[in-house]
Every structure is written in structure tokens, then in C-alpha cells.
Amino acid sequence: MQNIVSFKLSNYFQLHRQKIKLNQQDLVNRNIDDYNQQDAGFTLIELIVVVLLAGILAAIAAPGWVAFVNRQQLNKANDALLAVLQDAQREAQKKKLSYSVSFQKNSTTQNVEVAIYPTKKSDGSNLAFADISTWKPLGVDVGVSSDKFILGTNLSSENSAGSSVSYTLSTSAKMTFDYMGTLTNANFGTVTPPATEPSGIKIVVAIPSPQNPSSAGSVKRCIIVKTLLGSTVTKKDSDCN
Structure with missing residues (x-):
């Protein structure tokens, strides 16, 4: 049991x-x-919230990113502009000939273009603006979109600085180096107090104004030439006015 x-x-x-x-x-x-x-997985509400948050963050970040990219492009364009002036000066010294640099805006492509060329033809006469054949977009070699900015100068005539920067390029937008690489008959402007020296010859690249694409906005870069030897300084924004 x-x-x-x-x-x-x-x-x-x-x-x-x-x-x-x-x-x-x-x-x-x-x-x-x-x-x-x-x-x-996620619910529909969760997905909607994520999408909305992503959209808000993108809207906040996009303007800052675009401004950053534009500034980088402008810096590269200014570097390319300096290289163009230096190339023309070197060609003049190397070949013992007068060399010029001209600027224009292509009416078809809207690209800012530059040309380096011998100032005189083989018969000794000056090469006419209409006969220049060496135009190329500024900064094309370094990946700059030259239709995204505008170019201006204070050149009132060849090697002569005027009182203000104009973004309407003409045949007067021309600089010439002689066979020694110096600027012939250069005029660097007048002294305007409180400044103690002339303003210099200015070549400016700028982001277009949102209100008027043919005028410059506040973001600018420039090359300023102040001596007969072609010495340059680089400036930005209000210093380029």
C-alpha cells in the first residue's frame, strides 16, 4: 500500500x-x-511623423547648404580669375610681346568668359574685340559653373580704373601687359578719403541678387591690381564694391 x-x-x-x-x-x-x-514594422502614423520631421530638417538645412556651395564656387572662380591674369603676364614675359586679357558674358550660354591673346596682330595693328577667338568659360578647368555668377570690373578703359564697378561687360573690360609683364599706362583710380591710396583695378565675381539677376548680391570675391608690376590682392564682399 x-x-x-x-x-x-x-x-x-x-x-x-x-x-x-x-x-x-x-x-x-x-x-x-x-x-x-x-x-x-512601423505604423502609418509613425511613418508620417518621420517624413514630416525629415521635411522640416531639409527645409532648415537647404538654404545654408546652397549658400555654402555658392561660396565655394565663387572662391574657385576668383582663384581661376587670378590664374588668368598671371597666365597673361607670364605669356607677355616669355614671348616678349604685349598680351591682353578681356572679359565678356556669352549672350547664348550666359557663361562668363575670358580670353588671353596677343594684343597686336602680325601687321602691328591692335586685335579688335570682335576678332578674339580664344574665349573660354571662366573656371571651366576647375569645375566652376560660370553661368551661376556674374563678373564686373571698374575698368573705364584699358588698364584704367573708373569710380565704380559695373557688371555690364564691354570692350573696355580689358587689361594689357607689355613685353616686360607690366601694365602699360595704368591708372589705378583716385584717392577717396578716408582711404590713403587709389582703389586699384578691380575684377569682381559675385552671386547675382535674388531680386535682380543682372546686379550683384552681397556675396562677392575680387582681384585688385594696385601696381604697375601687376601685383594683386584678393578681397571679398564689401571690399569689392
Whole structure:
């Protein structure tokens, strides 16, 4: 009798332990299912919130990014402008000939273009503006989009600085280096107090004004020539006015 009771108790505890294990396993499986269901994806509301937040952040960041890119392009254009003047000066010294640099805006492509060329033709006469054939977009070699900025100068005539910078390029937008690489008959402008020296010959690249694309905005870069030897300084923004 005692053996029978012991056997039954043993079976009872064994079945009870198996039941507890099954319950524990079922609980684990339920937790896993719940976790998988919760982690299965996003609700429509969550997606809408994420899209709205992304749009707001993009709207805030976009103007700053565009301004940064424009400034970088303008810096590269100014570097290219300096390289053009230096190339013309070197060509004049190397070939012992007078070399000129001219600027224009191509009416078809809207690109700002520059040309380096011998000032005189083989017969000794000056090369006419209409006969210049070496035009190329400013900064094309360094990846600058020259239709994104405008160029201006204070050149009132060849090698002569006027009182203000004009963004309407004409045949007067011309600089000439003689066979020694110096600026012939240069006029660097008048001294306007409180300044103590002439303003110099200015070549300016600028981001167009949003209100008037043919005039300059506040973001500018420029090369200023102040000596007969063609020495240059680079300036920006209000110093280029």
C-alpha cells in the first residue's frame, strides 16, 4: 500500500513538473511572439511623423547648404580669375610681346568668359574685340559653373580704373601687359578719403541678387591690381564694391 501511494505521489509530482515546464515554455513563446509583432514594422502614423520631421530638417538645412556651395564656387572662380591674369603676364614675359586679357558674358550660354591673346596682330595693328577667338568659360578647368555668377570690373578703359564697378561687360573690360609683364599706362583710380591710396583695378565675381539677376548680391570675391608690376590682392564682399 505504501509503495502504491509513493508511486502515485511520484507520478503526480512528475506530471506537475512537466506542466510547469510547459507553462514556462508557453510564456516564453508568447513573449517572443509579442516582441516579434511589436518589432515587425512601423505604423502609418509613425511613418508620417518621420517624413514630416525629415521635411522640416531639409527645409532648415537647404538654404545654408546652397549658400555654402555658392561660396565655394565663387572662391574657385576668383582663384581661376587670378590664374588668368598671371597666365597673361607670364605669356607677355616669355614671348616678349604685349598680351591682353578681356572679359565678356556669352549672350547664348550666359557663361562668363575670358580670353588671353596677343594684343597686336602680325601687321602691328591692335586685335579688335570682335576678332578674339580664344574665349573660354571662366573656371571651366576647375569645375566652376560660370553661368551661376556674374563678373564686373571698374575698368573705364584699358588698364584704367573708373569710380565704380559695373557688371555690364564691354570692350573696355580689358587689361594689357607689355613685353616686360607690366601694365602699360595704368591708372589705378583716385584717392577717396578716408582711404590713403587709389582703389586699384578691380575684377569682381559675385552671386547675382535674388531680386535682380543682372546686379550683384552681397556675396562677392575680387582681384585688385594696385601696381604697375601687376601685383594683386584678393578681397571679398564689401571690399569689392
